[in-house]
Amino acid sequence: MTERTRIPLHRDPKFRALVIQILALAFVVYGFYSLFQTTVDNLVARGIQTGTSFFDEVAPFQIGFSPFFDYKLGESTYIDVFFVGIQNTILVAVLGIVAATLLGFFIGVVRLSPNWLISRGALAYIEIFRNVPLLLQIMFWNFAIFLPSLPAPKNSIEMGAFYLNARGFHTPLPVIDDSTGFALWMAMLAVLGVGLIVFARRAKVRFQETGQQLPVVWISLGAIIGGGYILYLIAGSPLIFDEPVLGRFNFKGGGQLPLPLFSLWFALTLYTAAFIAENVRAGIQSVSHGQTEASHALGLSRKDTVRLVTIPQALRVIIPPTISQYLNLTKNSSLAVAVGYEELVAVWAGITLNQTGQALVIIGMTVAVYECLSLFTSFVLNWYNKRIQLTER
Amino acid sequence: MADVKTFVPAPDRAPPSSAVGPIAWIRDNLFGSIGSSIATLVFFYLFFSYVPPFVEWALINANWTGSDRSVCEANAAGACWTFINVRLEQILFGLYFASNPDELWRPTLIFILFFALLLPLLFEKTPGKKWLTIALLGVFPVVFYFVVYGGYFGISQSNTTQWGGFLLTFALAFVGILLALPIGILLALGRRSELPVIRSICVIYIEFWRGTPLITILFMASVMLPLFFPAGVEFDKVVRAMIGITLFQSAYTAEAVRGGLAAIPKGQSEAAMALGLGYWRRTVFITLPQALKISIPSIVNTFIALFKDTSLVSIIGLLDLLNMAQTTARSMEWKGYDIEAFLFAGFVYWAFCYGMSRYSQNLERKLDTNRRN
Numbered sequence: 001m002t003e004r005t006r007i008p009l010h011r012d013p014k015f016r017a018l019v020i021q022i023l024a025l026a027f028v029v030y031g032f033y034s035l036f037q038t039t040v041d042n043l044v045a046r047g048i049q050t051g052t053s054f055f056d057e058v059a060p061f062q063i064g065f066s067p068f069f070d071y072k073l074g075e076s077t078y079i080d081v082f083f084v085g086i087q088n089t090i091l092v093a094v095l096g097i098v099a100a101t102l103l104g105f106f107i108g109v110v111r112l113s114p115n116w117l118i119s120r121g122a123l124a125y126i127e128i129f130r131n132v133p134l135l136l137q138i139m140f141w142n143f144a145i146f147l148p149s150l151p152a153p154k155n156s157i158e159m160g161a162f163y164l165n166a167r168g169f170h171t172p173l174p175v176i177d178d179s180t181g182f183a184l185w186m187a188m189l190a191v192l193g194v195g196l197i198v199f200a201r202r203a204k205v206r207f208q209e210t211g212q213q214l215p216v217v218w219i220s221l222g223a224i225i226g227g228g229y230i231l232y233l234i235a236g237s238p239l240i241f242d243e244p245v246l247g248r249f250n251f252k253g254g255g256q257l258p259l260p261l262f263s264l265w266f267a268l269t270l271y272t273a274a275f276i277a278e279n280v281r282a283g284i285q286s287v288s289h290g291q292t293e294a295s296h297a298l299g300l301s302r303k304d305t306v307r308l309v310t311i312p313q314a315l316r317v318i319i320p321p322t323i324s325q326y327l328n329l330t331k332n333s334s335l336a337v338a339v340g341y342e343e344l345v346a347v348w349a350g351i352t353l354n355q356t357g358q359a360l361v362i363i364g365m366t367v368a369v370y371e372c373l374s375l376f377t378s379f380v381l382n383w384y385n386k387r388i389q390l391t392e393r
Numbered sequence: 394m395a396d397v398k399t400f401v402p403a404p405d406r407a408p409p410s411s412a413v414g415p416i417a418w419i420r421d422n423l424f425g426s427i428g429s430s431i432a433t434l435v436f437f438y439l440f441f442s443y444v445p446p447f448v449e450w451a452l453i454n455a456n457w458t459g460s461d462r463s464v465c466e467a468n469a470a471g472a473c474w475t476f477i478n479v480r481l482e483q484i485l486f487g488l489y490f491a492s493n494p495d496e497l498w499r500p501t502l503i504f505i506l507f508f509a510l511l512l513p514l515l516f517e518k519t520p521g522k523k524w525l526t527i528a529l530l531g532v533f534p535v536v537f538y539f540v541v542y543g544g545y546f547g548i549s550q551s552n553t554t555q556w557g558g559f560l561l562t563f564a565l566a567f568v569g570i571l572l573a574l575p576i577g578i579l580l581a582l583g584r585r586s587e588l589p590v591i592r593s594i595c596v597i598y599i600e601f602w603r604g605t606p607l608i609t610i611l612f613m614a615s616v617m618l619p620l621f622f623p624a625g626v627e628f629d630k631v632v633r634a635m636i637g638i639t640l641f642q643s644a645y646t647a648e649a650v651r652g653g654l655a656a657i658p659k660g661q662s663e664a665a666m667a668l669g670l671g672y673w674r675r676t677v678f679i680t681l682p683q684a685l686k687i688s689i690p691s692i693v694n695t696f697i698a699l700f701k702d703t704s705l706v707s708i709i710g711l712l713d714l715l716n717m718a719q720t721t722a723r724s725m726e727w728k729g730y731d732i733e734a735f736l737f738a739g740f741v742y743w744a745f746c747y748g749m750s751r752y753s754q755n756l757e758r759k760l761d762t763n764r765r766n
Contacts, residue, residue: 116422131746374604
């Protein structure tokens, strides 16, 4: 009988794995500990008391743009500044995402057009806008184009009830005039919506049983726009439009997008659309030609081929990188600090930090907001990837 | 053997004249359908109403020479490139070298050396690529330090607060990619490690930096970094920005390398294991070289993003290419020529990024040996 040789401890993989991990953990913990210790020492030496007590102090500066919160100089506190910042970040992100998606899909589709000129034009757009730094583009539109060339409020460019001038873009804003009428309208719209859902289900059942299709999308669209307007009249027109009126210095009333927001939105849209267009192009090209040919062979019309065969498969490739682009757009909105739009980084990590000197808390909170957005995005991405994996064969 | 009749095909007939030639091309590609024809006309309309006036302004009527703004004011219908011309040294090399004309050879030498090392590397058949790469990544940074920063061998020390222009943009991007590469490789290996603690540390690091906007990281680097180090240890602004950029970039590099590692078939490392190679030898000799090769296009893409992102240092007050161009256009002497400043800076960024992206696309096509179509 041979005696089994024992593996020496330092060659045992399990033991080695354990030691390496303990060492790594100890190293990281020690690193954080010493970082924390020196930071505390430094703060003490500089006489800065780190804490959250400054949240309730009144913020000594004005924030001009806050569409959903009331911000008042002399009343609002620093923590209000934080929330106003988040609000403005989300606002420009949503505006940018909507516009960049529309423009990006348009350019991505046009890029594959059989028309040589149009396709080259789209290519030129993509190559120009994604290869120039976004910050440069934002400053270019704001400082070199819009600010010098847009007129003063007195000579605003008029587009119906919309006005564009060097202060920003002014729009009429619907305001609820008659609240019972408005509630009635909303209730009727809800009933209409439920009716349309029932109708769509029926149409689907009918399609599966008989193979006959109803134009569900067009009927729904017509019902929502036309029916919605008729119901609005029935409810007694419960909204009035608050139109911008020229005051002494600028327009008053209505909604307004200040020029920095307008420039930022414009630049973010053009920049991100170039990336989304590339995703769209790659997605459409990823659907193999055999799919199109097979669906033609099955007798599907060109329109149905695109709608039922190409797009569903292309979207699977398009959506994940496009969601990452949405996150990038949101992070890039922090460049607003260069043109003075009052979003999170500008008012919180910029002005508030300068005023209070609370670097640790302020930068920590700023980073935390973006980390939450990023975690949320990867959560959505994982969910989507899992969902399309299940339907894959 | 009997006579074998060979089939000799008659020469091809020429295609019908309506299917070849420029007219057919125009018909197929520009007026293929009603929609396409309308699109072509709209395109022509937009093109001819915007592009010729722009070309006229930017090239034909432009002012190129002269030494002050009177030239441009006399001919206001054209762009004022005079201003770029006069301040070129400042915009390219920053205030320090622009104000010491005797020292201008230093940045010039550095850029010549850089391109002399880089350009041969872009061609496939250059001999001794390995040595060139080592020279570029190992020797060049040392030369850069001694020549541009100076302080030794009788070369006067330059003040980093006066660094600026394209030189600063270049330095930030180059340091970023150089330091981020090894860190990124280690992080990518860590993220694929079988040890849960190592893996989690790397995942947290990567996701943390990827989730934060660079501008926040630069703010962090400029206001919080001094707090993290014991009193007496001080970095100047440029070094702080470099640290922030490196931390940020290493996370992106790690993801690019991880993509390459994931594409290596498992058989490679299993075969190496069967040969008795341990983890490090397996990684260094078998998997990593293959992974790095296929991840070069994605690394170049992250580098393009970094190159554009270096412009953010202008927000924390460094005079990089963008900020230098803008500051010059705001000076008393050249006030009002913002468009020219932005266009020039934009063109420099564009030329580099476009060049790099073309290179990375070519490489991708070359590496993608099992293409579908």
